[in-house]
Amino acid sequence: YLQFYDLPVLLLLLCVKHGRVSITTAPLVVMYAYCVCVCVCVCDLCGLFKYICVFVITASAQRGEVESSNRKKVMRQLSFQRYCHASRLLRGFMPHTPGSLHLLDDDYLGQAAHMLSKVGTWNFDIFLFDRLTNGNSLVTLMCHLFNVNGLIHHFQLDIVKLHRFLGMVQDDYHSQNPYHNAVHAADVTQAMYCYLKEPRLAERLSPLDVFLGLVAAAAHDVDHPGVNQPFLIKTRHHLASLYQNTSVLESHHWRSTVGMLRESGLLSHLPADMSQDMEQQLGSLILATDISRQNEFLSTFREHLDNRDLDLQLASHRHFMLQIALKCADVCNPCRVWELSRQWSERVCEEFYRQGDLERKFDLEISPLCDQQANSVPAIQIGFISYIVEPLFEEWQRFTEPSLLSRTMMGHLHKNKARWSSLRYAQTTVDLQSHPDAAEAEHGNRSER
Numbered sequence: 001y002l003q004f005y006d007l008p009v010l011l012l013l014l015c016v017k018h019g020r021v022s023i024t025t026a027p028l029v030v031m032y033a034y035c036v037c038v039c040v041c042v043c044d045l046c047g048l049f050k051y052i053c054v055f056v057i058t059a060s061a062q063r064g065e066v067e068s069s070n071r072k073k074v075m076r077q078l079s080f081q082r083y084c085h086a087s088r089l090l091r092g093f094m095p096h097t098p099g100s101l102h103l104l105d106d107d108y109l110g111q112a113a114h115m116l117s118k119v120g121t122w123n124f125d126i127f128l129f130d131r132l133t134n135g136n137s138l139v140t141l142m143c144h145l146f147n148v149n150g151l152i153h154h155f156q157l158d159i160v161k162l163h164r165f166l167g168m169v170q171d172d173y174h175s176q177n178p179y180h181n182a183v184h185a186a187d188v189t190q191a192m193y194c195y196l197k198e199p200r201l202a203e204r205l206s207p208l209d210v211f212l213g214l215v216a217a218a219a220h221d222v223d224h225p226g227v228n229q230p231f232l233i234k235t236r237h238h239l240a241s242l243y244q245n246t247s248v249l250e251s252h253h254w255r256s257t258v259g260m261l262r263e264s265g266l267l268s269h270l271p272a273d274m275s276q277d278m279e280q281q282l283g284s285l286i287l288a289t290d291i292s293r294q295n296e297f298l299s300t301f302r303e304h305l306d307n308r309d310l311d312l313q314l315a316s317h318r319h320f321m322l323q324i325a326l327k328c329a330d331v332c333n334p335c336r337v338w339e340l341s342r343q344w345s346e347r348v349c350e351e352f353y354r355q356g357d358l359e360r361k362f363d364l365e366i367s368p369l370c371d372q373q374a375n376s377v378p379a380i381q382i383g384f385i386s387y388i389v390e391p392l393f394e395e396w397q398r399f400t401e402p403s404l405l406s407r408t409m410m411g412h413l414h415k416n417k418a419r420w421s422s423l424r425y426a427q428t429t430v431d432l433q434s435h436p437d438a439a440e441a442e443h444g445n446r447s448e449r
Contacts, residue, residue, distance in 0.1 A: 116144050119190060120197055122408055123337055126187040137186040138170040139163070142218055145193055149214075154207045157266065165264035172223045172256060178350040180224035185217070187344075191329035192217035198400050201321060204312035212278065213322050216285035217329055219257040224249065227355045229292075230367055247290045254283040281319065288323035289330050291388070297327060298391055305398050321399075328396050334385050334416050335393060335409035341416050349377045378424035385417045 112132040118124065119141070130137035143166065146152050152159065173182035196205060196213055205213075225232075229248045232240040243251040258279050261267055267275040288297060301324055304310045304317075311317050333344035349369075356370030369375050393413060397406040 112140065116141075119144065120194055122194060122405060124190050125340065126183060126190060127340070127343065130183050130186065135175075135182075136170065138173075138182045138189065138218060139166045141186050141189055142166050142214065145189070145214055149207070149210050151207060151211050151214075155211065156269065158269070161264050161266045161268075165260055165266045166218070168260045168264060169219050169222055169257070172260070173221070174224065174226060177224060177226040178354070179344070179348040180221050180226060180351065184344075185219070185221060188220060188326075188329045188332075189214060189217040191332045192325060194405060195325040195329060198403055198405065200400060200403075201312070201325070204318060206318075208278070209318055209322060212281050212285060213325065215257070216282050216322075216326055219260075219282075220253055220286050220289050220326065220330065221249075222253050222260075223256050224253070226351055227358070228367065231355055231359070231364075234364060235362075247287050247292075250287045250290045254286040257282060257286065284319065285323055285326055288327055294327075294388060294392070297324065298395065301395050301399075305395060310399075324396070324399075328392060331384075331389055331392065332409070334381065334389050335413045337412060338416055338419060341412070345377055345381050345420075349375075349380055352380070376424065376427055378420045378427060381420045382417060382424060385413065385420070389413065390417075 110132075112129065115124070115129050115132065126137060129141070133140045143163070146157070146162065151157070152162065169185075170182045173180070173185060175181050192213055196202060196210055229240070229245075231237075232248050233245050237248075239252050240248050242248075261275075261279065267278060270278075287293075300320070304320075310321070312321065333341050333348075335341075336344070352367075352370045352375070353372040356366045356372060358364075359366045359370065369380050390413065393406070393409060397410055400406040402410075
């Protein structure tokens, strides 16, 4: 990462490289560049500029080949207002109280800032927020949540390292995935924040619990390949071999997260035993999202509620509830308003169908739910709601006793299920009308029954 006071030298080197200045005139160029930087500092600190962005144009710019993704990364890393809080040059100029940390530059303000003021509401539109933040919804959301929850101050986090870590996490999601991408991670993080605010949880959670819950939500699907575990196993993928066909994707998400934590140095200032414990707890949370362990967690959760023995003063019980909250956040799409829920349903089914096309292409057995000809979106969603979502959220509602949020979610869930049932019925009717032979067979089956 470039330091702001390195820019004059950088500009000089670029000018010399491209023949814009000779060695004899170099000192004048450096003096001029430093004057410009000082003016920029003063103007920005006085609030005269809305924002300052620095573009580093490579030699390929002359050929008009600057890639937008690289340019966006440069803008993120050289954003001046963010840099002010960590700069040795400007230390002492900027207030350092937690409430005054302006983690969002002015290019994020406006409508995005208005949405962030309502980030704890259940009708939060993550698709709109992602558009308003130019595809940076995860980084923007996490910076805001870390700030409002006092996590930066509590853990004495370096803001540059924090942004570096969050940028790495966001960039390691694959935007070509219809469902498992950074927007899904941001959506799960926003849902997790809503659950952490539930009164029965919020009054007992420590800053460490909140930190772990938010980071696990943000990174729980990082570097997801867009295919499921059975696909990796039957194609003998190296990840399946590495993790011995057990929680393959979740193990990879966890190990990737640990790698990015260490590479960014976000926790390097903490005692070694503390940072290692945080890494292990993150692993336990992310591994809990393995859908194959659904019944294991659901039965334990139900048993705790039946016995009324959940004691949130115990760290182990709080950790278990973080696991349950993350599992709820990961599958909460059917509990959103229809307009949002429908989009997520179509996206996840599109990802299933893409896997089915791959399996068909390589003469592999098509995985369940991945055959577009045999599995419609309404049918997939009704099954998902009935067997996965409803049982989990019924117990979550019991835990919250029930809260306004849990009642709202269950209301959306029942309405969405009814709507999918109507769509499936309409789709079946159209199919039968289009295929008379199938209609006769269906009539015969009903007569036999």
